[in-house]
Amino acid sequence: MTDNPPPVEDRDRIEARLRRMVERWPQVSGCHLNPDAAVVEGIIQVLVRSTLRYGYPYCPCRDVSGDPEQDRAIMCPCQYHREEIRKDGHCRCVLFVGDDFDPEKAYRPLTGDEPIPAARCVRHRSVTVYSTPWCFHSRRAKGLLESQDVAYKSIDIDKDIDAALRVESWTGGYRSVPTICARLIITEPSLAEIERILQTPEMVLESLDLYMTQWCFHSRRTVRWLEEQGFPVRLIDIERDPEAARRVQEWNNGYMSVPTLDVNIRLTEPSGDNLIRALGL
Known part of the structure; x- marks a missing residue:
């Protein structure tokens, strides 16, 4: 964790920079932004809060260890997102998605194959x-x-x-x-x-x-x-x-x-x- 996070008054500048990064990354990486604007905006705001708190825009769906070298891997766009898009059709936080992203499928509740008997009590x-x-x-x-x-x-x-x-x-x-x-x-x-x-x-x-x-x-x-x-x-x-x-x-x-x-x-x-x-x- 950085000892010198940016001052709060820099929020607008930080938000503008992160917004440009989020919008530009699909253009240079070949992925896509989540088509739900509310999801994109929400994650941008979390990245802003992370930058103000830690000094870096860490993925909102991963825990920060406090070790800057270790946490470098989870700075958005994190080093795992390409493999997650290839495997699941989207990164963990679903900010970046693949060509065949289907929101209905992505947000479908997941449970195991074996049904669990209901507790009637x-x-x-x-x-x-x-x-x-x-x-x-x-x-x-x-x-x-x-x-x-x-x-x-x-x-x-x-x-x-x-x-x-x-x-x-x-x-x-x-x-x-x-x-x-x-x-x-x-x-x-x-x-x-x-x-x-x-x-x-x-x-x-x-x-x-x-x-x-x-x-x-x-x-x-x-x-x-x-x-x-x-x-x-x-x-x-x-x-x-x-x-x-x-x-x-x-x-x-x-x-x-x-x-x-x-x-x-x-x-x-x-x-x-x-x-x-x-x-x-």
């Missing part, structure tokens, strides 16, 4: 997607949620600075998108269903409340499994907490079904399979 999902309109991975994640009929709240971190700062606090200072936060209400799950959701690779467990009764076998078995796996869990006895009992009834159509788990999770740049797994789809 998930009663409610509340999903928030922190994203940018230009981000290739954000579009794929939203497309996947829409294909599964999952409603979600979308927050554009390019327009919401508080949201951008939240994402940075979660991801070590990076504006990594999509970052997806979800609250799941899970009722009477099997241990296999709990394992499938809570042991999703790279998922962050923000909080876990388990509503239970002392006498319920299923509750006790679930608590023991969670403790054995080292998950931090707050136990709530609905026979001693009338307000907790009311919440459980509200979630479960009037029944005091236990165990009921109230789970808050977070995923950053998840694969399609991991997103499906974490949300119990």
